[in-house]
Amino acid sequence: MSADFLYGIEVVLNGLMAGVMYALVALGFVLIFKASGIFNFAQGVMALFAALTLVGIMEGQVPFAHIINATFGTELHHFGWEVPAILAITCTVGVMILFAWAVQRFLFRHLVGQEPIILFMATIGLAYFLEGMGDLMWGSDIKTLALGLPQGGSRWIEDATAGLGGDDFYGFFIDKLDMVATVVAIVLVAGLIAFSQYTKHGRAMRAVADDHQAALSVGISLNFIWILVWSLAGFVALVAGIMWGAKSGVQFSLSLIALKALPVLMLGGFTSIPGAIVGGLIIGVGEKLFEYLVGPMVGGATENWFAYVLALLFLVFRPQGLFGEKIIERV
Amino acid sequence: MTLKTLTTLALSGVLVAGTAAADLVIPDLSYRTGPYAAGGTPFSDGYQDYFNLLNARDGGIGGETVRIVECETGYNTEKGVECYEATKSEGALIYQPLSTGITYQLIPKTTADEIPIHTMGYGRTSAANGEVFPWVFNYPANYWDAASVMVNYLLEENGGSLDGKTIALVYHNSAYGKEPIRTLEALSAEHGFEFTQIAVDHPGQEQKSQWLQIRRERPDFVLMWGWGVMNQVAVQEASNINFPMENFIGNWWAGAEHDVTPAGAGANGYKSLNMNRIDADLPVFADITSMVHDAGNAAGDGSNIGSVLYTRGMYAAMLAAEAIAKAQEIHGVADVTPAMVRDGMEALEITNARMEELGMAQIGPEFSVSCENHGGSGLGIVQQWDASAGNWVALTDYIAPQDAVIDGLIAEDSGAFAAENNITPGCL
Numbered sequence: 001m002s003a004d005f006l007y008g009i010e011v012v013l014n015g016l017m018a019g020v021m022y023a024l025v026a027l028g029f030v031l032i033f034k035a036s037g038i039f040n041f042a043q044g045v046m047a048l049f050a051a052l053t054l055v056g057i058m059e060g061q062v063p064f065a066h067i068i069n070a071t072f073g074t075e076l077h078h079f080g081w082e083v084p085a086i087l088a089i090t091c092t093v094g095v096m097i098l099f100a101w102a103v104q105r106f107l108f109r110h111l112v113g114q115e116p117i118i119l120f121m122a123t124i125g126l127a128y129f130l131e132g133m134g135d136l137m138w139g140s141d142i143k144t145l146a147l148g149l150p151q152g153g154s155r156w157i158e159d160a161t162a163g164l165g166g167d168d169f170y171g172f173f174i175d176k177l178d179m180v181a182t183v184v185a186i187v188l189v190a191g192l193i194a195f196s197q198y199t200k201h202g203r204a205m206r207a208v209a210d211d212h213q214a215a216l217s218v219g220i221s222l223n224f225i226w227i228l229v230w231s232l233a234g235f236v237a238l239v240a241g242i243m244w245g246a247k248s249g250v251q252f253s254l255s256l257i258a259l260k261a262l263p264v265l266m267l268g269g270f271t272s273i274p275g276a277i278v279g280g281l282i283i284g285v286g287e288k289l290f291e292y293l294v295g296p297m298v299g300g301a302t303e304n305w306f307a308y309v310l311a312l313l314f315l316v317f318r319p320q321g322l323f324g325e326k327i328i329e330r331v
Numbered sequence: 332m333t334l335k336t337l338t339t340l341a342l343s344g345v346l347v348a349g350t351a352a353a354d355l356v357i358p359d360l361s362y363r364t365g366p367y368a369a370g371g372t373p374f375s376d377g378y379q380d381y382f383n384l385l386n387a388r389d390g391g392i393g394g395e396t397v398r399i400v401e402c403e404t405g406y407n408t409e410k411g412v413e414c415y416e417a418t419k420s421e422g423a424l425i426y427q428p429l430s431t432g433i434t435y436q437l438i439p440k441t442t443a444d445e446i447p448i449h450t451m452g453y454g455r456t457s458a459a460n461g462e463v464f465p466w467v468f469n470y471p472a473n474y475w476d477a478a479s480v481m482v483n484y485l486l487e488e489n490g491g492s493l494d495g496k497t498i499a500l501v502y503h504n505s506a507y508g509k510e511p512i513r514t515l516e517a518l519s520a521e522h523g524f525e526f527t528q529i530a531v532d533h534p535g536q537e538q539k540s541q542w543l544q545i546r547r548e549r550p551d552f553v554l555m556w557g558w559g560v561m562n563q564v565a566v567q568e569a570s571n572i573n574f575p576m577e578n579f580i581g582n583w584w585a586g587a588e589h590d591v592t593p594a595g596a597g598a599n600g601y602k603s604l605n606m607n608r609i610d611a612d613l614p615v616f617a618d619i620t621s622m623v624h625d626a627g628n629a630a631g632d633g634s635n636i637g638s639v640l641y642t643r644g645m646y647a648a649m650l651a652a653e654a655i656a657k658a659q660e661i662h663g664v665a666d667v668t669p670a671m672v673r674d675g676m677e678a679l680e681i682t683n684a685r686m687e688e689l690g691m692a693q694i695g696p697e698f699s700v701s702c703e704n705h706g707g708s709g710l711g712i713v714q715q716w717d718a719s720a721g722n723w724v725a726l727t728d729y730i731a732p733q734d735a736v737i738d739g740l741i742a743e744d745s746g747a748f749a750a751e752n753n754i755t756p757g758c759l
Contacts, residue, residue: 014543077634140363141589304532
């Protein structure tokens with residue numbers, strides 16, 4: 001096999017794993033859209049907020065320290081302790097549940113029955129509010145996520161495959177962090193599917209997703225289900241925030257990862273969990289292969305362009321995406 | 332509230348406004364929020380803290396108090412223009428936009444309004460030609476200088492020859508990121524190295540394709556023009572593919588502490604340019620701590636003092652203050668106008684003796700500005716990250732760019748701009 005062919009395979013493998021990272025972000029969108037019909041513009045910011053909160057708790061940072069110090073003339077920054085990762089993750093999940101409750105209690109409860117565009121606009125406002133809140137609580141500096149996640153290429157894979165395509169082939173590069181993300185994504189999706197299929201609340205969630213009014217008529221509390229769904233989306237956001245934050249440090253540009261999820265959603269469908277995964281994989285492989293094969297001829301940096309053009313094509317020929325529910329309007 | 336109270340308040344307001352109008356107004360177009368806040372915050376802290384020090388220690392500049400008007404741009408070009416429009420009527424003397432995008436939008440506006448703009452190590456490189464851009468200054472160095480300094484450093488490291496070597500440029504796919512390409516192409520032709528360009532889409536969170544390409548092609552050296560998250564991800568990805576970090580050099584906007592700390596030990600050995608020295612022991616920092624921070628007048632929380640971008644912000648403020656002082660000297664008035672400050676900037680001379688006197692010995696190179704040269708000396712140093720010590724170490728003294736190449740490019744580009752805009756080059 002030629003080195004070029006093997007490098008092509010390497011690009012495909014890395015594209016698959018990049019796709020998993022995109023899918024992690026897209027999953028949060030799908031959960032909320034499926035259950036409530038809300039396209040949650042704030043999902044990227046939720047990932048940022050969750051990751052900021054995790055690092056803040058782990059490092060024993062005093063939340064709102066800047067405001068406290070400015071108001072009372074104190075010099076508080078840290079409590080002086082560090083919290084173990086597992087406990088900090090648990091606490092962060094608790095914060096995201098609290099956030100889910102607050103979103104329902106103070107925002108969407110007042111918007112029941114409004115048009116989807118109004119709900120979408122509300123999530124735009126929520127995104128800005130949450131970004132500002134994260135800044136006030138934890139500051140805007142870049143934070144290092146010290147969870148001990150592995151970084152760098154797998155030496156074992158590299159050594160085992162080096163030379164397969166002659167001296168010009170240096171072995172497959174597979175990022176260990178991407179491998180961890182893949183395993184986490186598999187567990188997460190399996191967990192979400194098991195939850196929705198085999199638990200009482202999961203079935204209630206699906207019932208709400210199918211028909212709000214029918215679910216209400218059989219005694220399912222919409223308010224509880226929506227808090228549950230936003231909590232799950234918050235948890236998914238935390239996982240996405242951890243994986244992306246491990247690459248770049250936890251910083252405010254994490255909120256922009258939502259941009260990578262949009263074409264995935266258009267492709268996979270806004271209402272399908274498997275669709276988010278398959279969409280992520282197609283976008284990941286497609287954009288990486290396009291950059292590898294066509295990029296050098298057109299100056300490179302084609303990935304975002306390719307992802308959105310592919311999504312556009314799907315919108316034209318299959319508006320509901322690969323796995324989305326077909327829209328049938330009876331007149 | 333009685334009528335008397337209202338009248339008193341109104342009169343106080345008039346008096347305060349009257350006092351404020353006599354101040355030296357310096358807008359600070361900062362970005363403390365959003366994706367680029369980690370870079371914008373320390374620069375703004377240093378910029379403001381130095382002016383606050385002058386107020387506290389010297390009673391301002393030439394006896395006139397400095398009044399800072401901060402406006403948050405979020406590193407967003409539209410907001411930056413809004414900030415300019417909102418602050419110029421306050422009597423703004425000099426703008427430091429801290430964004431190449433905002434700079435490009437402000438060049439025609441500041442020229443029409445006759446307010447000088449200082450784009451220190453960023454912005455439109457050919458604005459170094461003061462005969463075409465009389466209101467724009469980009470001293471002490473510009474992007475093309477930076478590219479040339481990098482190549483000169485590599486020449487020095489490789490026995491004076493880069494013939495047969497490969498240099499890749501990883502750049503932010505924007506006007507900013509593309510700035511050094513022309514220079515590197517010209518230098519490639521002159522020095523015989525192979526030059527490849529690798530673009531990274533905004534914001535640069537995902538760079539797997541680019542670093543796999545580098546792993547395949549194995550360039551001898553990688554240069555980087557990045558900003559924001561692109562820097563942290565690039566350093567991490569370079570470490571991931573085991574690229575020799577000592578052969579990876581970022582420009583001066585890719586060489587702050589926060590650019591390397593997320594990658595931990597993997598960032599050890601990464602190099603970057605700097606247009607100013609980093610030295611936490613400079614006497615000026617002690618003055619800022621005692622007279623600004625301890626007095627409760629710090630622009631931020633005080634944690635950034637001495638860092639790369641804080642020092643650069645402070646250095647920028649010093650250059651602005653020196654230009655104002657020069658303007659006062661030229662025109663014989665303390666309450667200078669923007670046009671007078673422009674004159675001060677054009678006559679600016681920064682010497683080692685003056686920097687030492689200011690408590691910041693050798694923070695930057697010596698240079699002087701003239702009508703023909705708004706770009707300064709173009710010198711830069713190369714620094715290297717020591718991950719275990721957690722600090723940058725200067726590897727070189729100030730390195731000069733290859734003026735013969737840069738000057739030709741500046742003349743060509745500024746000449747084209749002048750022709751497009753019907754400008755007759757000349758000194759004001």
